[in-house]
Amino acid sequence: MANFQSTSTAGSDLVRRPSWVVPARGSWQGIAACAIVLAEDTGRVLVKQCIPADGAGPEWGTWTADVLAGQSPLQVAINTIAERCAYEGDLALSRLTPFSDARFFVQHNYVAVVPQEFEPRLGDGWLGYQWCELDKLPQPLSPALAHLLDRSGSDVRAMADLYKGIHGLAGTFDPQRFED
DSSP: OOOOOOSSSTTGGGOOOHHHHSOOBTTEEEEEEEEEEEETTTOOEEEEEEOOTTOOSOEEEOEEEEEETTOOHHHHHHHHHHHHSOOOSOOEEEEOOOEEETTTEEEEEEEEEESSOOOOOOOTTEEEEEEEOGGGOOSSBOHHHHHHHHHHHHHHHHHHHHHHHHHHHTTTOOGGGGOO
16 A cells, blocks of 8 residues: 655644544455446446445346446446446446545445346346436435435436437438538
């Protein structure tokens, strides 16, 4: 683990090791990556129904994974969608506002845009999945998805509306009308 070094004696007592800022809990560093999947062709998002770790009733969530020491949150988000959803197609990720609670963890949030809706592979603990409009999400939401939407819901909604608008105009657009 790298130590931060101060170049001056003033303030050197404020220099901290990374483990003081982000608590080390085994190999987990208190960092998670969360991605909501958005279909470009419909503007709908993919959510899964699962049983939370505390065993409470089913909730709707998205794909979240722990970021282990030495891993990139972006790469973890990509790998999580590819592995847990069995998705093998094109994927573009946009970073959203991260959620952080200095006492517990940091959650890096992403929108993963896929060209079209697909059928994900159901994994352990999944009860089902649904493609839905962002303003018609099933309830209750998982804490991770609720945090993502609370902090970045307007960004996700703008992207969904943009894609729906583009695809809604696709049948009316004639590129030849601009040719001489």
